[in-house]
Amino acid sequence: MGSTAGLAGVVTADTIRARIAVTSWEEAVRASGELLVRAGACEPPYVEAMEQAVRDLGPYIVLAPGVAMPHARPEAGVVRPGIAVVTLDTPVPFGHAANDPVDLVIPFAAVDKDAHLATLQRLVALLQDQTALDRVREATTDEELCTALGLEAQDTQTN
Amino acid sequence: MRIVTVCGMGLGTSMMLAMNVRGVLADEGISANVEPVDLGSFKTMPADVVIAPREMERQVTGTSAAVVLIDNLVDKDEIKSKTLQTVRSLQG
Numbered sequence A: 001m002g003s004t005a006g007l008a009g010v011v012t013a014d015t016i017r018a019r020i021a022v023t024s025w026e027e028a029v030r031a032s033g034e035l036l037v038r039a040g041a042c043e044p045p046y047v048e049a050m051e052q053a054v055r056d057l058g059p060y061i062v063l064a065p066g067v068a069m070p071h072a073r074p075e076a077g078v079v080r081p082g083i084a085v086v087t088l089d090t091p092v093p094f095g096h097a098a099n100d101p102v103d104l105v106i107p108f109a110a111v112d113k114d115a116h117l118a119t120l121q122r123l124v125a126l127l128q129d130q131t132a133l134d135r136v137r138e139a140t141t142d143e144e145l146c147t148a149l150g151l152e153a154q155d156t157q158t159n
Numbered sequence B: 001m002r003i004v005t006v007c008g009m010g011l012g013t014s015m016m017l018a019m020n021v022r023g024v025l026a027d028e029g030i031s032a033n034v035e036p037v038d039l040g041s042f043k044t045m046p047a048d049v050v051i052a053p054r055e056m057e058r059q060v061t062g063t064s065a066a067v068v069l070i071d072n073l074v075d076k077d078e079i080k081s082k083t084l085q086t087v088r089s090l091q092g
Helices: A025-037 A043-058 A115-125 A130-138 A142-148 B013-027 B054-058 B074-090
Strands: A015-018 A062-064 A085-092 A103-105 B002-007 B035-038 B050-054 B066-071
Touching: A015 A025, A015 A142, A025 A043, A025 A085, A025 A103, A043 A103, A085 A130, A085 B066, A103 A130, A115 A130, A115 B013, A130 B050, B002 B013, B002 B054, B013 B035, B013 B050, B013 B074, B050 B074, B066 B074
Parallel strands: A015 A085, B002 B035, B002 B050, B050 B066
Antiparallel strands: A085 A103
């Protein structure tokens, strides 16, 4: 019954952070979006657009209990496809009636629908695998989170 | 039968929803055209059924389409039971 829902090849170690401390949903979006900026996946305005999208369209990006997937339109500043996976030290409410509070934030930058589809399928598979999801939530360090996502824990080189 | 899955941008949530809905209908041998769309396009797109996150209820009601609202967008059981209930009632 081993999990095959790893995200190797979809996320990289430099866009993964375990148990970061934030006090609001805005901070959660900005902190997780910043990883995409530093990884070169998007420009800073894209992160602002992700935040604005929640204000404009509501918190529907909280698509499962505790899981938010912030995103915006490609033209808001996507450079190349990218996904970050961030767990929160203390869950924060996004204002969602059924799925608050959020402790797993997965912002993504997509360039077009077709290229994006395979990635989404892998993410959905992870979110549907309760065992894998538990391991992701239980990870207390970046290394443990990498392992939980099926990545080789490795030294990261940002900037 | 024409089914649209809706989200704000037609890029993330609606595609995840469409994948799950297609899977559910295929399992049941029901043929339907399932298309992910953004909120803007939805208004100009005739459909028999619209499936959307519950948080979008306000934005997707008011057309002739039957509305299915989902709380957990990766919960196959919720998507399956709600979708089939509506689709079967339309097949009557």
